[in-house]
Amino acid sequence: MNDLVFNTLKEKDFIVKSYLLKVSVSLNLNLNDFILLIYFTNQEEPTLNIDNIKKYTYLTEEAIMESYTKLIAINLIEITMKKDGNGLVHEVINLDNIIKSVTSDITREHKKNEKTNLFSLFEKEFVRPLSPMEYEIINEWIRSGISEELISEALKEAILNGVKSIRYIDKILLSWKEKGYKSASDVRSSLKKEDESTPELFSYNWLEDE
Template sequence: MKSEHIMNFLKDGSFSMPYYLIQFRKELSVSDMDLIVLAYLENLGDHFLFNPEEIQSRLNMTQMEIMMSISNLTDKHLITVESIKNEKGVMEEYISLEDFYRKVTSLLVERWKKEEEKGEEIQAGNVYEAIEKEFGRPLSPMEYEIIKAWLDSGTDEDMIMEALKEATFNGVANLRYIDKIIYDWSKKGYKSVEEVRRHNARWKEEKSKQQEQKEVEKPKEIFDFDWFDDDNSE
């Protein structure tokens, strides 16, 4: 079965082709014919009575093609065919897509993990670029290793950026100073930028109160005028 047949089935509107089925076709290792049959079965539900004649009429395929495709999908552990005795005691064959959904779920999780790792790599790259921009020069190999050590140890990228801001605010552009800030925060148990900012806000508030208290306690200057000094008389 050629690929254009897939388009014809979709145009016919007999069933819909799930996007994830096309997306993971390569990983599922299914042929055009198997893809059509699997898509049709997926539209029937996750567990249903196997009716080769109905599938044959709906997909315009021979019974041999249908049975061959069912065999292929079973061998690839995408579907299972099980015999169940009905109320009349007659054995009937049912198809279950449980293995198919389990496989697709596994592929989706794997793809999400890769995208997440890729996003982390991009974000980490932004950390290097941000530090270079603030320093106004390229980083040395040693500096790259220091930053990498922060990331490998689990230091959050946002914490590194916050430490960079604090170092820049204090007019210090070197990694030793930033490393000291990060170490100090780690020692105090700060695990997020929010915790750091709350601490800084409290510190500034306490410092402001102490300054106000000093102003209150500061002795007032008394103007000492010597009324008996002749130089002060006109």
């Protein structure tokens, strides 16, 4: 390694954000794409400064432009216009889409885990594996917009009534939909109101009648 390369590496330490690894793998980016992203995310105000990028990444101009064009094409980075202190307009690379991409991946993964947990909850309460038909019915509930929280509450209601049947739970959910319930808290609030409106049979003080 010659002195120039050694001094450059010594002076410029790049921080590799963990989310870049996730984005690069999920979008099947190549090494040059990844290196360019690392460079951009380490700049306070990233711009397409070819000379600087070549200096710190050792990529050729052709490789830089190829990766740069690709990152724009897949909407991972975008160009925005910004005024400097002198009122001059210049191009700045906006990296917000990288964060949005990671956030979307995390959200999808979270929903996938929630769905898996819901199936596991049913199998635990039913004390048996679900049939393909039961899986499809639960998926249909989710696709129709019923929250997994409400589905879990309906399952709990069925178990409290001593019934382990998907069809029974389907009727509960249909009834709740007609009543406008969208969450478990809606169900609990309604039950609480019903309890409060039920008269107490033994609240009368018989001793005062003597």
